[in-house]
Amino acid sequence: MLKQSVLRKFKEIVGELNCWHKLEDLISYSYDAAVEEPKIPDVVIRPNNYEQICEVIKICSEEGIPLITRGAGTNLSGGTIPVRGGCVLLMTALNKILEINREDLYAVAQAGAITFNLAQEAEKNGLFYPPDPGSMKYSTLGGNVAENAGGLRGLKYGVTKDYLMGVKFFDMEGNFVTGGGKTVKLATGFNIPGLMVSSEGVLGVMFEFIFKLLPKPHTSKSMLVIYKDIIKASETVSNIIASKILPATLELLDAFTIRTVEEATKIGLPTDADALLLIEVDGHPAVVEEDFNKIKEICIRLDGTVEVADNAQQKDKIWEARRKALSCLARIKPTVILEDATVPRSKLSDMMKAIRSISAKYNLTIGTFGHAGDGNLHPTILTDRRDKDEMERVKKAIDDIFEAALKLDGTLSGEHGIGIAKSKYLEKEVGKGTILFMKKLKYGLDPKNLLNPYKMGI
Ligand SMILES: Cc1cc2nc3c(=O)[nH]c(=O)nc-3n(C[C@H](O)[C@H](O)[C@H](O)COP(=O)(O)OP(=O)(O)OC[C@H]3O[C@@H](n4cnc5c(N)ncnc54)[C@H](O)[C@@H]3O)c2cc1C
Numbered sequence: 013m014l015k016q017s018v019l020r021k022f023k024e025i026v027g028e029l030n031c032w033h034k035l036e037d038l039i040s041y042s043y044d045a046a047v048e049e050p051k052i053p054d055v056v057i058r059p060n061n062y063e064q065i066c067e068v069i070k071i072c073s074e075e076g077i078p079l080i081t082r083g084a085g086t087n088l089s090g091g092t093i094p095v096r097g098g099c100v101l102l103m104t105a106l107n108k109i110l111e112i113n114r115e116d117l118y119a120v121a122q123a124g125a126i127t128f129n130l131a132q133e134a135e136k137n138g139l140f141y142p143p144d145p146g147s148m149k150y151s152t153l154g155g156n157v158a159e160n161a162g163g164l165r166g167l168k169y170g171v172t173k174d175y176l177m178g179v180k181f182f183d184m185e186g187n188f189v190t191g192g193g194k195t196v197k198l199a200t201g202f203n204i205p206g207l208m209v210s211s212e213g214v215l216g217v218m219f220e221f222i223f224k225l226l227p228k229p230h231t232s233k234s235m236l237v238i239y240k241d242i243i244k245a246s247e248t249v250s251n252i253i254a255s256k257i258l259p260a261t262l263e264l265l266d267a268f269t270i271r272t273v274e275e276a277t278k279i280g281l282p283t284d285a286d287a288l289l290l291i292e293v294d295g296h297p298a299v300v301e302e303d304f305n306k307i308k309e310i311c312i313r314l315d316g317t318v319e320v321a322d323n324a325q326q327k328d329k330i331w332e333a334r335r336k337a338l339s340c341l342a343r344i345k346p347t348v349i350l351e352d353a354t355v356p357r358s359k360l361s362d363m364m365k366a367i368r369s370i371s372a373k374y375n376l377t378i379g380t381f382g383h384a385g386d387g388n389l390h391p392t393i394l395t396d397r398r399d400k401d402e403m404e405r406v407k408k409a410i411d412d413i414f415e416a417a418l419k420l421d422g423t424l425s426g427e428h429g430i431g432i433a434k435s436k437y438l439e440k441e442v443g444k445g446t447i448l449f450m451k452k453l454k455y456g457l458d459p460k461n462l463l464n465p466y467k468m469g470i
Pocket residue numbers: 044045080081082083084085086087088091092103123124144145146147150151152153154155156157158159160161162163164212213214216217218219338427428464467
């Protein structure tokens with residue numbers, strides 16, 4: 013329960029309109045996009061400048077109030093659930109793209125800026141910001157950095173960590189910390205931007221970033237490849253990578269997802285297919301043509317039927333199928349649990365087989381799609397959290413999915429983070445020593461464990 017005197021201080025800092033404490037205003041901040049138990053915070057504060065952030069942090073620190081930084085709340089790991097109550101710091105008013113630098117190819121942006129807006133501003137200047145999470149029209153750059161968000165272009169262009177050049181943040185004492193900068197090379201002190209990537213809000217409140225930009229690729233070409241056997245589709249992925257071609261995008265949809273998307277959208281997907289691969293290559297026209305033809309040959313050799321997108325409309329159809337996969341699956345049942353276990357690419361077909369047998373073992377509906385080129389699959393369990401018996405089977409299936417991924421030298425999360433959803437599995441992947449190291453780092457900086465407590469199990 014928040015003291016009235018503290019509430020008054022918060023209101024003095026950010027103004028009455030940016031400080032919410034009534035139950036009806038707090039409910040929306042008790043959950044995020046993960047299927048986890050909600051918890052109501054004591055107060056939500058929306059700062060409008062960096063000084064206000066610093067002042068709020070200092071009060072939380074003095075008063076021992078947990079502080080949960082929140083962007084758009086689209087994370088899929090329970091990362092913004094205020095498990096100990098406290099203060100939610102909403103970053104959405106700090107949403108400016110401050111600079112697009114065409115000479116040195118970087119952007120400066122505030123942490124609450126929407127990912128899509130940065131990509132658009134870069135494009136207007138003939139430049140390219142590649143990280144494109146499916147949520148990019150809503151997610152904030154702060155959330156992207158804190159979760160190391162990826163997207164469809166991860167295979168060729170990497171993920172958020174590959175673009176973060178600099179960061180500014182406050183630690184839990186309100187100290188201003190900055191790391192990285194505007195130069196391509198930088199060997200000055202610790203790699204602080206690297207430390208803040210995937211930090212899930214437990215080390216500091218980030219408010220400004222410098223991101224690398226790229227020249228826009230000259231051209232691109234897409235194809236849709238139809239398979240009667242998903243294992244052949246997975247083998248195609250490994251063969252493409254092994255032939256030393258890096259498509260910009262290499263996505264997979266399984267049979268259940270194809271049928272569900274087609275039913276909802278009627279865009280003309282082949283409903284008798286066992287799997288689809290959606291492939292795009294980009295770059296210089298001559299290289300694009302050569303890579304495209306090589307990929308086509310590999311697909312045909314592995315029994316794929318290739319449909320080339322000859323115009324913008326056909327290209328749109330291909331990518332609409334992928335973009336709508338999650339929302340179409342979500343129409344089937346009231347609860348959708350989207351996982352992101354990731355394996356080395358050569359183990360993709362083993363992981364697909366494992367997911368199929370887990371789905372049969374627990375009699376669950378699992379649609380699988382994802383970034384096949386990164387070995388990053390999204391087995392999506394369709395269920396109803398009110399059905400206690402089914403939820404027990406769902407929990408066991410999730411345990412088995414992670415067990416299978418780790419056995420294949422994979423990881424618990426390719427892009428959604430650990431949060432509270434996967435914290436119980438973390439030690440299995442990284443070991444006791446690593447957990448201890450993370451705890452020492454965290455408690456050294458935040459001895460009272462106020463910054464986003466209990467996330468990642470620390
Ligand atoms: C439909 C849908 C599609 C998605 N597709 C993808 C995808 O393709 N790829 C992908 O990687 N993810 C995807 N996600 C997950 C999610 O969108 C990403 O994790 C995104 O980066 C979260 O951004 P956010 O602004 O919503 O962050 P939030 O959910 O608000 O916060 C996420 C974490 O970041 C911390 N945080 C937020 N801002 C700051 C800050 N300024 N300083 C310090 N810590 C901060 C929070 O405390 C929390 O731990 C998807 C989610 C949905 C719902």
